[in-house]
Amino acid sequence: MVITHFHPDHVGCNHVFKNARFIVSGGAFWDDVFERSSKYQRLAKNLKLIPTPGHSPDSCTLLIKTERGIIACVGDLFWFKGDEKIKLLEEYCFNKKLFYQNRQKILKIADFIIPGHRKMFKVEK
Secondary structure: OEOOOOOHHHHOOHHHOOOOOEEEOOEEEEOOEEEEOHHHHEEEOOEEEEEOOOOOOOOEEEEEEEOOEEEEEOHHHOOOOOHHHOHHHHHHOOOHHHHHHHHHHHHHHOOEEEOOOOOOEEOOO
């Protein structure tokens, strides 16, 4: 299971997955073990995890290569389509500069974005 960042609204029920291996930016953990390793960045042929800090220092994005294009599961790097009009998002950033840099990076990479708080949307190029 990939964790995009460690805020309560994104990990609050992880405890119900008793046998899960949780993949995070920089490693993975399960039971009482934490393994720091870059091997978790390439999860499978079409799955790649990249760091995208800004909202939080541990934020990461899961890139999924599909027949329709690249889907980016971004956590709170994007909250919903059109959220760039909401200045309140900046109050929830540990680093505004990184936040906006990584948003731009994902907009260039992705064809679709699954944001942290609403439905998937198509990236207009």
